[in-house]
Amino acid sequence: GNSVTQMEGPVTLSEEAFLTINCTYTATGYPSLFWYVQYPGEGLQLLLKATKADDKGSNKGFEATYRKETTSFHLEKGSVQVSDSAVYFCALSPFQGAQKLVFGQGTRLTINP
Amino acid sequence: NAGVTQTPKFRILKIGQSMTLQCAQDMNHNYMYWYRQDPGMGLKLIYYSVGAGITDKGEVPNGYNVSRSTTEDFPLRLELAAPSQTSVYFCASRISGGGAETDTQYFGPGTRLTVL
Numbered sequence: 001g002n003s004v005t006q007m008e009g010p011v012t013l014s015e016e017a018f019l020t021i022n023c024t025y026t027a028t029g030y031p032s033l034f035w036y037v038q039y040p041g042e043g044l045q046l047l048l049k050a051t052k053a054d055d056k057g058s059n060k061g062f063e064a065t066y067r068k069e070t071t072s073f074h075l076e077k078g079s080v081q082v083s084d085s086a087v088y089f090c091a092l093s094p095f096q097g098a099q100k101l102v103f104g105q106g107t108r109l110t111i112n113p
Numbered sequence: 114n115a116g117v118t119q120t121p122k123f124r125i126l127k128i129g130q131s132m133t134l135q136c137a138q139d140m141n142h143n144y145m146y147w148y149r150q151d152p153g154m155g156l157k158l159i160y161y162s163v164g165a166g167i168t169d170k171g172e173v174p175n176g177y178n179v180s181r182s183t184t185e186d187f188p189l190r191l192e193l194a195a196p197s198q199t200s201v202y203f204c205a206s207r208i209s210g211g212g213a214e215t216d217t218q219y220f221g222p223g224t225r226l227t228v229l
Binding site: 032034036042043044045046049051089093096097098099100101103104105106108 | 117144146153154155156158161163171203205209216217218219220221222223
């Protein structure tokens with residue numbers, strides 16, 4: 001079946017630190033991969049996505065590369081800010097046009113000044 | 114474009130009461146979804162719809178009902194509220210058809226429900 005496993009949280013970093021949140025997936029076909037972000041008190045927003053192997057999604061200084069050989073889509077940012085404090089969800093769509101997304105359990109990130 | 118809107122933002126119910134959570138989108142999306150998010154947990158799919166008049170169960174449908182009479186609206190009904198339904202409820206929508214945008218879901222701001 002299809003599944004997404006995320007790095008256990010919570011994660012706490014100091015401002016300007018380097019961030020990595022690990023995400024690995026299991027899928028039978030050629031999935032699309034997503035990172036969503038949920039700021040406190042808000043709904044989820046799409047942060048970035050990649051639709052095929054070796055694609056790199058990027059937005060707001062965050063990046064993630066679709067690695068088929070390691071079935072991974074790790075989220076990275078070179079220098080985090082307090083405003084990046086949020087819950088981050090990795091997700092996959094098993095194939096383009098699939099009816100449902102498969103979400104990971106979420107990773108809570110707190111950035112201290 | 115208002116995107117996906119949800120009402121109410123907050124609600125407290127007593128055990129056994131009923132209520133309807135409203136969700137509307139103005140993006141002409143065919144697909145709509147209801148999720149619940151329990152404290153510190155990920156999202157669980159309750160129901161979804163691929164178009165007006167068509168609905169299907171997700172992972173956790175028990176205790177809920179939905180209807181989809183228009184493309185824009187997808188209300189979620191709780192008939193006999195129970196403490197286990199205390200959660201934050203999110204509605205989402207996405208476009209159908211081909212193309213890279215097909216799989217991206219757009220979320221509403223959520224409804225925080227407490228059942229006492």
